[in-house]
Amino acid sequence: MMTGKPAVVLLSGGLDSATVLAIARADGYTPYALSFRYGQRHSVELDAASRVADALGAAKHVVADIDLRVFGGSALTSDIAVPHHERVEELAADIPVTYVPARNTIFLSFALAWAETLESSDVFIGVNALDYSGYPDCRPEYVRAYEQMANLATKAGVEGRQHLRIHTPLIELTKAQIIQRGLTLGVDYSLTHSCYDPDPAGRACGTCDSCLLRRRGFAEVGLQDPALIPAPGLAG
Amino acid sequence: MMTGKPAVVLLSGGLDSATVLAIARADGYTPYALSFRYGQRHSVELDAASRVADALGAAKHVVADIDLRVFGGSALTSDIAVPHHERVEELAADIPVTYVPARNTIFLSFALAWAETLESSDVFIGVNALDYSGYPDCRPEYVRAYEQMANLATKAGVEGRQHLRIHTPLIELTKAQIIQRGLTLGVDYSLTHSCYDPDPAGRACGTCDSCLLRRRGFAEVGLQDPALIPAPGLAG
Numbered sequence: 001m002m003t004g005k006p007a008v009v010l011l012s013g014g015l016d017s018a019t020v021l022a023i024a025r026a027d028g029y030t031p032y033a034l035s036f037r038y039g040q041r042h043s044v045e046l047d048a049a050s051r052v053a054d055a056l057g058a059a060k061h062v063v064a065d066i067d068l069r070v071f072g073g074s075a076l077t078s079d080i081a082v083p084h085h086e087r088v089e090e091l092a093a094d095i096p097v098t099y100v101p102a103r104n105t106i107f108l109s110f111a112l113a114w115a116e117t118l119e120s121s122d123v124f125i126g127v128n129a130l131d132y133s134g135y136p137d138c139r140p141e142y143v144r145a146y147e148q149m150a151n152l153a154t155k156a157g158v159e160g161r162q163h164l165r166i167h168t169p170l171i172e173l174t175k176a177q178i179i180q181r182g183l184t185l186g187v188d189y190s191l192t193h194s195c196y197d198p199d200p201a202g203r204a205c206g207t208c209d210s211c212l213l214r215r216r217g218f219a220e221v222g223l224q225d226p227a228l229i230p231a232p233g234l235a236g
Numbered sequence: 237m238m239t240g241k242p243a244v245v246l247l248s249g250g251l252d253s254a255t256v257l258a259i260a261r262a263d264g265y266t267p268y269a270l271s272f273r274y275g276q277r278h279s280v281e282l283d284a285a286s287r288v289a290d291a292l293g294a295a296k297h298v299v300a301d302i303d304l305r306v307f308g309g310s311a312l313t314s315d316i317a318v319p320h321h322e323r324v325e326e327l328a329a330d331i332p333v334t335y336v337p338a339r340n341t342i343f344l345s346f347a348l349a350w351a352e353t354l355e356s357s358d359v360f361i362g363v364n365a366l367d368y369s370g371y372p373d374c375r376p377e378y379v380r381a382y383e384q385m386a387n388l389a390t391k392a393g394v395e396g397r398q399h400l401r402i403h404t405p406l407i408e409l410t411k412a413q414i415i416q417r418g419l420t421l422g423v424d425y426s427l428t429h430s431c432y433d434p435d436p437a438g439r440a441c442g443t444c445d446s447c448l449l450r451r452r453g454f455a456e457v458g459l460q461d462p463a464l465i466p467a468p469g470l471a472g
Contacts, residue, residue: 062306070298071346071353102349105389109345110307113338116309136394144384153341158341158372 006124007167009058011035013048014194016126017051019182021056023169024124026185032118033058034111037164038066046201049191053081055191066111070207071101084197084207104137108146108166116154121162128170128178143168169176175217190226196206204228213233241359243403244347247271247296249284250430250445251450251463252362252406256419259359259405262421268354269294270347274302274339280438286428295373300346304377320433320443340373344382344402352390357398364406364414380405411453419457426462434446440464 007029011017021115024031035049046063048117053061104127109121127138136142143166150164151157157164170178181188195204195211211228218225243265245255246276260267271285282299289297340363347359351456363374372378380400386400393400406414418425431447439465440447447464454461 034261064303064306066302067300068302101352102345105348105386106342108340108347110302112341113304114307116337120303128337137389139388142385142388145381145388149378149381149385150341152375152378153338153373164472214429 003170005122006032006059006113006115006120007124008032008034008118008120009062009124010111010126011049011053012126013045013050013052013176013192014126014210015048015182015217016128016178016194017191018052018056018168018187018189018192019051019185020124020126020169020177021058022182022187023183024167025057029122029124031056031124031188032114032120033061034107035061035063036107036110038068038106039064044193047202048191050188051191056190062114066106066110068101068103068106070152076213077230082219084205085093095149101180102137104142105146108150112150112164112177115164119162121164123164124169125165126170127168128175129172130174138171140168140171141172154228164229175213176220179217179221179223188226191230192227194227239249240264241358242266242268242356243360244268244270244351244354244356245360246343246347246362247285247289248362249281249286249288249428250362250446251411251418251425251428251453252364252414252430253285254288254292254423254425254428255421256360256362256403256405256423257288257294258418258423260358260403261293261314263400265358265360267292267294267360268350268356270350271297271299272302272343272346273299274304274342275431278428280434283461291330291424298350302342302346304337304339304342311400316318320441328397338373340371340378341382344386345433348386348389348400351400354397357400358403359400360403360405362406363404364411365408366410374407376404376407395461397406399434410456411449412456415453415457415459422469424462428463 007024009021009024009031011021011033012035021031021033024216032055035046050061094125108123108125115123125152131138147164147166196208197205206228214225215228243260243266245260246256247269248271257267257269269289271281271282286297344359344361351359363379365375383400383402395397430450432444433441442451442464450461451464
């Protein structure tokens with residue numbers, strides 16, 4: 001039985017958000033996991049989110065439907081090719097084509113709506129300013145500005161009953177530190193999925209930006225990425 | 237032919253947003269109208285948005301699907317009864333049950349995504365701080381905080397190429413002043429729909445908060461609300 005304060009946790013099904021869900025629980029919150037079906041090409045992400053929510057004991061897992069394809073503009077939601085690299089050093093320094101316009105802003109807005117409905121003042125998001133792959137909406141200054149806006153947007157904020165806080169426990173961690181923290185909390189990373197370009201069977205490609213950053217993180221803690229081991233055991 | 241800078245205009249199909257669309261055009265922008273199917277009970281709103289977008293010459297009208305019902309929490313998206321009153325003085329001073337959690341925050345986030353895709357730095361929204369019916373996310377301080385956050389969220393903002401501006405041309409106007417401005421710009425208010433609780437044929441009830449505010453506005457300029465005249469002429 002969970003009796004902690006409710007918190008909304010944004011859950012993509014990837015390594016980072018799985019770790020965040022485990023941290024929210026370890027911090028004593030009752031996590032409500034929120035994922036999105038946003039016109040992405042791979043439902044394998046949502047399957048992973050569902051496995052992770054179950055394995056880490058979310059009180060509820062909601063998948064909200066939003067369709068960003070009506071606007072176009074990104075490899076994750078339209079038909080621009082995902083870039084592949086052999087080595088992490090080849091990652092482009094500028095913002096990658098896998099950028100989705102306003103994605104975190106939209107995701108946080110839904111989290112805000114659910115938090116208000118739950119009378120929760122806590123939202124968790126796995127943004128990371130180090131391995132952030134060039135997304136502007138993963139930086140601390142963005143998150144603080146969002147929090148400030150959110151506290152002017154809601155009944156609870158205006159009435160002074162609640163101060164909404166956006167928790168970003170990974171924001172200053174390297175991928176290796178995130179993995180270490182998650183392993184300590186019992187996260188089974190074989191359940192997670194981070195790849196931008198999986199094969200038809202849902203297996204990670206190993207060479208997109210997201211796979212390369214994971215691989216390097218696991219290598220730094222002396223492990224192999226379980227998502228890149230052929231035929232991973234999915235038993236949670 | 238429209239050659240103005242593109243601007244995203246949030247269009248509910250109501251009196252306020254129709255006026256905003258007319259103002260955006262009059263200010264020289266090419267308006268891209270954005271509406272939402274968000275689990276509201278009345279599709280009559282979207283029919284009105286479509287009529288208004290056509291009549292006022294939007295370059296494009298997109299209806300984005302979002303389903304806030306997954307979170308519950310409001311008369312507009314769940315089954316709490318909409319309150320009715322005979323006179324505007326009876327409106328509750330506190331935030332009404334028709335409040336939708338984080339609605340404007342979500343709507344602006346989608347507008348931001350579309351603006352980025354259009355390489356537009358202008359979003360128009362018909363919020364109003366006087367007749368705002370108690371919604372916290374209709375106040376100037378909220379809008380400024382949103383703008384600040386948005387400029388930290390996007391590629392264009394981070395790279396200093398564009399400063400996103402959220403235009404709120406109605407924010408300090410009374411309902412009567414909004415109507416006067418719209419009539420000057422040729423808005424046909426018989427096309428609009430603002431009612432929270434229309435009858436099965438889509439006709440406005442005349443006694444919900446939204447209808448009462450409209451009625452008073454039209455009365456103040458010496459007119460009858462065309463949405464409350466039986467069998468209104470819908471020819472645009």
